[in-house]
Amino acid sequence: MINNEYLEKLEHYMTSGDMQFEFDNGTEEKRFEILDFLEKLMDVAEIADEHATKLIFKGGLLGQLAGSSDQK
Numbered sequence: 001m002i003n004n005e006y007l008e009k010l011e012h013y014m015t016s017g018d019m020q021f022e023f024d025n026g027t028e029e030k031r032f033e034i035l036d037f038l039e040k041l042m043d044v045a046e047i048a049d050e051h052a053t054k055l056i057f058k059g060g061l062l063g064q065l066a067g068s069s070d071q072k
Contacts, residue, residue, distance in 0.1 A: 010041075 013019050023034050 019034065023031055026034070
């Protein structure tokens with residue numbers, strides 16, 4: 001399920017100016033498609049942030065690291 005290659009392509013699409021070019025030169029339908037995609041991406045990013053926080057701080061990685069430090 002994890003696909004870093006796709007995320008790298010998406011990052012390049014946004015930072016290279018390709019997305020801006022498509023938005024500026026696209027049809028109204030294409031502009032709405034881009035905006036809808038970005039809205040969904042931001043929603044997913046919020047969920048990712050919540051999960052990262054849970055994994056790191058709530059008994060996840062940070063808890064494991066703290067436990068291994070206690071054992072020394």
